[in-house]
Amino acid sequence: MADLDLTDPAVDTAAPTGGEVPIFECRNLSCGYGPVTVVRDIDFSASAGTVLAVLGPNGAGKSTLLNTLAGLLQRVDGEVVIDGRKLRSGRAGEANRHGVVLVPDDRALFTTLTVRENLSIAHRSGGLTVDEAVDMFPALGKRIKVSAGALSGGEQQMLAVARALTQKPRALLIDEMSMGLAPVIVEELLPVVRRIADETNAVVVLVEQHVRLALEVADEAMVVVHGGVRHRGPAQDLIGNPGLLEEAYLGEG
Numbered sequence: 734m735a736d737l738d739l740t741d742p743a744v745d746t747a748a749p750t751g752g753e754v755p756i757f758e759c760r761n762l763s764c765g766y767g768p769v770t771v772v773r774d775i776d777f778s779a780s781a782g783t784v785l786a787v788l789g790p791n792g793a794g795k796s797t798l799l800n801t802l803a804g805l806l807q808r809v810d811g812e813v814v815i816d817g818r819k820l821r822s823g824r825a826g827e828a829n830r831h832g833v834v835l836v837p838d839d840r841a842l843f844t845t846l847t848v849r850e851n852l853s854i855a856h857r858s859g860g861l862t863v864d865e866a867v868d869m870f871p872a873l874g875k876r877i878k879v880s881a882g883a884l885s886g887g888e889q890q891m892l893a894v895a896r897a898l899t900q901k902p903r904a905l906l907i908d909e910m911s912m913g914l915a916p917v918i919v920e921e922l923l924p925v926v927r928r929i930a931d932e933t934n935a936v937v938v939l940v941e942q943h944v945r946l947a948l949e950v951a952d953e954a955m956v957v958v959h960g961g962v963r964h965r966g967p968a969q970d971l972i973g974n975p976g977l978l979e980e981a982y983l984g985e986g
């Protein structure tokens with residue numbers, strides 16, 4: 734999983750100039766495990782500050798897509814481009830250095846380290862400082878000296894996202910933020926995703942089971958069923974379409 738290459742032959746293509754220029758793109762991406770392709774022909778292009786909700790039933794391929802975007806899995810086909818730079822397939826370190834930051838569904842915290850240590854150990858120049866990251870999640874401020882392993886599930890999720898923010902994400906990939914959390918906590922956490930996109934200008938790609946809550950904070954939505962895109966468009970369009978919403982939950986229209 735570690736990317737130890739010291740050279741960086743990633744190709745620079747057109748540099749973005751701001752505004753509506755896409756900063757994170759996925760072109761004709763197919764991915765899977767060894768000879769098995771589980772996600773096919775994914776295309777999207779997101780400009781700064783966009784929240785893209787990736788929805789779909791269990792087993793549709795959402796986590797596989799996120800892990801491939803983050804370089805943890807080799808692509809079968811296609812391109813991933815950040816700030817005009819094509820990333821090499823299966824290079825997690827390279828993707829991370831160029832601003833693709835994954836919050837995995839298991840949160841991957843250092844459980845024996847404190848909240849502050851988890852944040853400061855990840856910090857990268859230009860990313861939010863520890864204090865700024867805690868400002869996004871004030872509940873963490875009261876727990877700053879507590880070991881990550883002693884936090885509640887909701888606090889651990891806040892810490893996982895806060896830690897990602899210290900890494901200066903250009904594309905923040907969040908896998909199942911609400912996994913195992915009480916609905917009341919999810920309702921508190923998801924609006925912070927909107928704030929992150931608005932205040933840091935990162936693209937946020939959000940895989941989320943709470944479809945309606947995700948759509949409330951998202952700009953765009955993509956419904957993936959059996960590894961293929963069933964629908965892509967403005968999040969608001971999905972909210973008003975019961976058939977598509979059913980597909981987003983169950984994979985059936």
Ligand SMILES: Nc1ncnc2c1ncn2[C@@H]1O[C@H](COP(=O)(O)OP(=O)(O)OP(=O)(O)O)[C@@H](O)[C@H]1O
Pocket residue numbers: 766771789790791792793794795796797798
């Ligand atoms: N490590 C793996 N090796 C082989 N196949 C895998 C592996 N991980 C997942 N799969 C398969 O890939 C397909 C997509 O799984 P994935 O976890 O990406 O779906 P998902 O949409 O994220 O589902 P969920 O919402 O349940 O997490 C499934 O058929 C799954 O069994």
